[in-house]
Amino acid sequence: MDTVEAVVTQIQGLSGGSGDVSLLHSLLKQADDLLHTESTRLAPFLDQLDPSIHSLGYLYLLEACTSTPILKEQANQLVVSIASFINNCAAEQIRLAPDKFVLLCKRLRDQVILLEAPMRGVAPMLTAVRKLQSSSELLTALHPEFLLLCLLAKCYKTGLRILEDDIFEVDQPRDFFLYCYYGGMICIGQKRFRKALELLHNVVTAPMSTVNAIAVEAYKKYVLVSLIHNGQFSATFPKYTSSVAQRNLKNFSQSYLDLANSYSSGKISEVEKSIQTNREKFEAGAYLKLVFLDKNLGLVKQVVSSMYKRNIQRLTQTYLTLSLQDIASTVQLNGPKEAEMHVLQMIQDGEIFATINQKDGMVSFQEDPEQYKTCEMIEHVDSSIQRIMALSKKVTAMDELLSYDPLYLAKAGRERQRFDFDDYDTVPQKFNI
Amino acid sequence: MEGEEETSAGAMIDEIYSNGGDAKRNRPIISGEALDIEAYASLYSGRTKITRLLFIADRCENRQMQMEAYRMAYDEIKKGENTQLYREVVQKIDGRLGPQYGLDVPWTEAVDRRAEQRKEKLENELNAYRTNLIKESIRMGYNDFGDFYYAHGLLADAFKNYVRTRDYCTTSKHIIHMCLNAILVSIEMGQFTHVTSYVSKAEQTPEAVDPVTVAKLRCAAGLAHLEAKKYKLAARKFLETGAELGNNYTEVIAPQDVATYGGLCALASFDRAELKNKVIDNLNFRNFLELVPEVRELIHDFYSSHYASCLDYLGNLKANLLLDIHLHDHVETLYDQIRHKALIQYTHPFVSVDLRMMANAFKTSVAGLEKELEALITDNQIQARIDSHNKILYARHADQRNATFQRVLQTGNEFDRDVRAMLLRANLLKHEYNHKASRKL
Numbered sequence: 001m002d003t004v005e006a007v008v009t010q011i012q013g014l015s016g017g018s019g020d021v022s023l024l025h026s027l028l029k030q031a032d033d034l035l036h037t038e039s040t041r042l043a044p045f046l047d048q049l050d051p052s053i054h055s056l057g058y059l060y061l062l063e064a065c066t067s068t069p070i071l072k073e074q075a076n077q078l079v080v081s082i083a084s085f086i087n088n089c090a091a092e093q094i095r096l097a098p099d100k101f102v103l104l105c106k107r108l109r110d111q112v113i114l115l116e117a118p119m120r121g122v123a124p125m126l127t128a129v130r131k132l133q134s135s136s137e138l139l140t141a142l143h144p145e146f147l148l149l150c151l152l153a154k155c156y157k158t159g160l161r162i163l164e165d166d167i168f169e170v171d172q173p174r175d176f177f178l179y180c181y182y183g184g185m186i187c188i189g190q191k192r193f194r195k196a197l198e199l200l201h202n203v204v205t206a207p208m209s210t211v212n213a214i215a216v217e218a219y220k221k222y223v224l225v226s227l228i229h230n231g232q233f234s235a236t237f238p239k240y241t242s243s244v245a246q247r248n249l250k251n252f253s254q255s256y257l258d259l260a261n262s263y264s265s266g267k268i269s270e271v272e273k274s275i276q277t278n279r280e281k282f283e284a285g286a287y288l289k290l291v292f293l294d295k296n297l298g299l300v301k302q303v304v305s306s307m308y309k310r311n312i313q314r315l316t317q318t319y320l321t322l323s324l325q326d327i328a329s330t331v332q333l334n335g336p337k338e339a340e341m342h343v344l345q346m347i348q349d350g351e352i353f354a355t356i357n358q359k360d361g362m363v364s365f366q367e368d369p370e371q372y373k374t375c376e377m378i379e380h381v382d383s384s385i386q387r388i389m390a391l392s393k394k395v396t397a398m399d400e401l402l403s404y405d406p407l408y409l410a411k412a413g414r415e416r417q418r419f420d421f422d423d424y425d426t427v428p429q430k431f432n433i
Numbered sequence: 434m435e436g437e438e439e440t441s442a443g444a445m446i447d448e449i450y451s452n453g454g455d456a457k458r459n460r461p462i463i464s465g466e467a468l469d470i471e472a473y474a475s476l477y478s479g480r481t482k483i484t485r486l487l488f489i490a491d492r493c494e495n496r497q498m499q500m501e502a503y504r505m506a507y508d509e510i511k512k513g514e515n516t517q518l519y520r521e522v523v524q525k526i527d528g529r530l531g532p533q534y535g536l537d538v539p540w541t542e543a544v545d546r547r548a549e550q551r552k553e554k555l556e557n558e559l560n561a562y563r564t565n566l567i568k569e570s571i572r573m574g575y576n577d578f579g580d581f582y583y584a585h586g587l588l589a590d591a592f593k594n595y596v597r598t599r600d601y602c603t604t605s606k607h608i609i610h611m612c613l614n615a616i617l618v619s620i621e622m623g624q625f626t627h628v629t630s631y632v633s634k635a636e637q638t639p640e641a642v643d644p645v646t647v648a649k650l651r652c653a654a655g656l657a658h659l660e661a662k663k664y665k666l667a668a669r670k671f672l673e674t675g676a677e678l679g680n681n682y683t684e685v686i687a688p689q690d691v692a693t694y695g696g697l698c699a700l701a702s703f704d705r706a707e708l709k710n711k712v713i714d715n716l717n718f719r720n721f722l723e724l725v726p727e728v729r730e731l732i733h734d735f736y737s738s739h740y741a742s743c744l745d746y747l748g749n750l751k752a753n754l755l756l757d758i759h760l761h762d763h764v765e766t767l768y769d770q771i772r773h774k775a776l777i778q779y780t781h782p783f784v785s786v787d788l789r790m791m792a793n794a795f796k797t798s799v800a801g802l803e804k805e806l807e808a809l810i811t812d813n814q815i816q817a818r819i820d821s822h823n824k825i826l827y828a829r830h831a832d833q834r835n836a837t838f839q840r841v842l843q844t845g846n847e848f849d850r851d852v853r854a855m856l857l858r859a860n861l862l863k864h865e866y867n868h869k870a871s872r873k874l
Contacts, residue, residue: 168856170864176857202854207862240858318810321822362822372838384845391852398856407866 004038007031008045011057018092021056025096028060035064051085055093058085063100066107075111082108083124091131101132102141109145118152125149126158137168144178151182151189159186163195168394177203177214184221188299193229200225204249205241211248219249223256224299228306233260255281259300263307268332271307275300308333308342309351316352321364324356336361468753470501474509476687480583480621481758483509483518488758490525500530507534514548515586516541548585555581572601579614592618592627605638609646616653620685628657648678652686656759659694664767665702671695672711676720692721694760696728700735701770705778708736740775740794747771776805777814780826788824799824 007028014024035042042065051058062085070078082104094101105128112121125146132140143162150159163183170176180203187196203218226233235257237246250257255278262274275282282297311331315322324336324343333339343363346352353366370377402408470489474482483506490502503526510519523536559574575598582591595614602608612635619627632654635642642650655670672695678688699712712718712732722729727746734743747768754764779794780786792802806826809815817828 166853168853168860170857170860173861173865176861198850198854202857205854205858207858207865209865240855314811318807318819320818320820320827322819323821326821360822364822365818367832368835370835372835377838381842384842384849388845388849391849394856395852398859 004035004041004045007035008048008057008061011049011054011061015054015057015093021093021096024056028057028097032060032064035060036067039064039068046081051088052090055089056096058089059094059097059100059104063104066104070111072114075115079108079111079115079120082111083120086124086128086131089131094131095134098132098140101128105142105145109149112149113152118149119155121149122146122153122155122158126162129162135169136165139167139170139175139179141172141175144175144182147179147182147186151185154189156186156189159183160190160192163187163199173206173208174212176206177212177218180206181214181218181221184218184225188221188225193225197222197225197229204245205238207242208244209242211244215245216249216252220253220256220296221299223253223260224296224303227260227263227303228299231306231310232264235260259303263303266307266311268304268307271304275304309346312342312346313352316354316365319365321362324361324363327363468498468756470498470505474505476689477683479684480513480515480586481684483513483515484621485758487522487525489756492756492761504530504534511537511540514544514584516544516548517586548581551581568601568603572598572607575601576610576614579618583618588618588622592622605640605642608638609635609642613646613649616650617685620653620656623660625657625660628653632657644675644677645679645681648675649682649685651675652678652682652691655691655694656686659698659759659763662763662766664698664763664770668695668698668702669711672699672715672718674721676717688721689724690757690759692718692725693728693754693757696722696725696732697760697767697771700732701767701774705736708732735771735775738778740779741796743775744772744795772805773809773814776809780806780815780817780828784828786826788819788826791826 010024010027014020014027042061046058046061046065049058049061062082066078066082086105086108105125108124109121112118125142129140129142129146132142146162147159150156159182163186167176167179180199184196184199184203187193187199200218200222203215204222206215208215223233235250258278259271259274262270265271279297282300308331312327315327315330324339327343328334328336328339331339331342333342340356343352343354343356347354347356353368354363355366356363468489470486473489474486477485486502486506486509490499490506493499493502503522506522507519507526507530510522519541520536523534526534528535555574555578559571559578562570562574575594579591579594579598582588582594592615595611595618598607598611602611612631615631616628616635619625619631632650635646635650651670651674655667655674658664658667658670671691674691674695678691680688695718696712699708703711713736722732727750731743731746731750734740734746751764751768755761776795779791788799788802788806792799795802797805803819803821803824806815806817806819810817810819816830817826819826
């Protein structure tokens with residue numbers, strides 16, 4: 001086909017059944033260069049097509065159309081058109097050309113950031129992610145883009161919804177790293193430290209052949225979040241961490257490790273000292289992606305306040321009642337008023353169970369009233385059991401799948417020990433390489 | 434009958450509150466006397482006497498005691514042949530004891546000359562024996578060399594020579610002799626790992642060993658464990674030492690020391706049952722304890738919960754124990770452990786304890802006591818909580834059911850998280866491997 005009009009007619013004709021669509025797909029691939037050369041002329045043709053029926057064709061045209069540099073005045077229009085396309089397109093069709101779709105969405109993200117209105121991109125990107133995923137367990141290249149927009153727009157709750165899905169399959173490791181890193185940051189923003197720790201842990205321990213900047217930054221945040229959530233940080237890596245990470249990650253985050261050491265001493269003064277000496281390092285952060293400047297100082301301040309909390313929690317283990325003055329002196333606060341504020345905050349957050357008697361200036365600590373006898377608790381336990389059973393089935397399935405994967409067998413066949421001739425050989429002969 | 438019960442109950446309550454600290458008791462608490470250096474030194478012989486005297490002189494602050502110790506050390510050294518040590522002592526005395534305690538140069542020269550001659554003679558003899566290949570003579574030769582070096586203070590060489598006799602030992606007696614010598618030198622050198630290995634070597638000999646040697650070996654093993662801060666093992670070894678030890682091992686340890694070390698280590702590390710079994714009911718050890726009545730008293734006081742008097746005895750003994758060459762750097766730790774055990778034992782039988790009364794019993798302030806208890810509770814050695822307002826300690830028993838639920842839920846969460854992470858990693862590895870494989874192809 002040599003003209004754009006012909007392409008458009010083809011699109012309109014062949015967007016019916018799935019056989020037609022695959023034919024259309026191959027035709028479009030051949031016509032791609034043509035479309036790119038004619039990109040300036042394509043805008044009116046878009047109106048002839050319906051995004052919900054002719055999604056694939058529309059995608060190709062739109063992508064070619066936006067491949068030229070965009071002027072600032074056109075940006076707004078562009079955002080609108082891409083957003084409406086995403087909302088209306090048919091998921092099965094665009095899954096045939098995922099790269100193009102991803103490219104298009106990335107352009108959307110660029111424009112939205114240029115317009116300094118990242119909020120406008122959040123909803124369309126969410127729809128895009130859902131449409132591109134063939135299952136909720138698959139990580140697409142759009143996940144990190146979406147999370148980035150959420151971060152810039154500060155709408156963390158939307159980001160959280162995506163993070164609730166468990167990911168089991170990853171295409172590109174780089175997407176995975178960015179996804180976990182941004183996801184960790186969103187969870188920190190929402191104070192969901194357990195999930196943040198999980199995500200950051202995955203980045204730090206992921207298999208990698210060379211150290212990348214994302215892992216380094218993730219490690220720094222990992223140290224801080226570990227201090228906030230667990231009250232301690234263990235500098236030894238688990239066995240499954242890649243050797244590259246084990247050797248190199250600590251070199252870049254010495255100031256953070258110093259902070260962890262001073263935290264373990266249990267004294268506020270030491271932690272403050274450590275922060276003062278390393279202040280610039282904490283503020284510098286990293287310059288990752290576009291205009292996003294990543295500062296850790298806020299997180300460091302949270303580390304300090306978590307230390308007070310932990311010290312007060314330790315007091316609940318040894319005392320039944322304690323005066324506010326004693327709390328203030330043990331935890332190194334400035335006075336009973338400040339101690340009262342801290343304790344009040346912790347009671348409201350549900351971190352300790354206590355009552356404050358203002359007449360005497362006494363706090364009495366109580367046990368956790370949770371008796372584990374309610375219906376909700378039984379439901380919770382039951383659903384956890386179901387969940388774990390499903391997980392176990394998944395692991396078994398994966399194991400089975402792997403045991404007849406030819407690549408794995410080839411490698412295993414080469415490396416297994418050769419026993420006696422009569423021994424039962426678990427790997428068939430043909431894999432004896 | 435009821436009247437009797439009441440009075441006996443009243444007496445029992447008084448007994449609990451008294452802590453054995455008031456005038457009703459007729460045993461006066463002996464105040465810690467300054468160490469009688471002569472009596473102390475007479476318990477030992479040989480090189481250890483000198484080292485102990487010098488140690489006391491270095492650590493002690495009382496000028497008179499210090500000079501006394503130096504004087505006795507000087508006299509003792511002059512009886513031997515160790516000129517190096519002699520010179521050191523003279524330097525330390527620094528002329529403060531008068532002219533007859535200055536550097537006797539002719540004596541040192543005479544001793545050195547004699548030493549040279551003896552050394553040559555020994556060497557010639559040894560060479561002769563070696564050419565003749567008579568095992569027994571070679572062994573004696575090396576032994577003599579070892580003795581010679583030991584007398585002259587060259588401990589490392591002495592040790593080497595003693596060890597060399599091993600190849601020429603033919604009977605178990607020889608082996609035991611060698612082991613005892615090696616142990617002696619190692620203790621003097623402060624290398625207690627050797628002590629342990631030679632003790633086990635000696636104990637492994639096939640023939641039966643006479644009881645005195647057995648006792649000696651147990652003492653040596655106990656000392657090694659003490660140095661290694663393994664107080665429980667040390668206590669066990671000292672407690673197993675037979676009374677046959679008597680005064681046969683004065684070149685290393687006196688029976689008073691066995692009692693003191695054994696008693697203190699046992700008190701710091703044994704639980705109540707073991708303490709009763711192995712110390713209080715131990716007839717054999719009783720012979721040793723008779724030599725140090727203060728230690729005996731303090732153990733009995735601890736067992737019968739008279740903590741105030743027990744801690745008093747400990748306080749009084751402390752000054753003298755700090756002058757002991759083997760025990761001095763363990764005194765603080767042992768005392769802390771004993772005090773903690775006393776605190777824990779005090780609170781163990783009660784549901785609630787008035788901190789004021791407890792502070793009285795332990796002769797500290799309530800605030801100080803609170804701090805100590807807080808440390809013990811945080812360490813999980815006492816299961817209790819403090820009511821700081823009313824100053825009462827309440828025992829607290831963990832709710833097993835709730836704890837179990839909590840643990841279960843937590844384990845479930847961890848499993849969930851770890852398995853998901855594992856599946857992810859496996860997936861990443863698979864992709865990486867496929868990527869590499871496809872590149873290769």
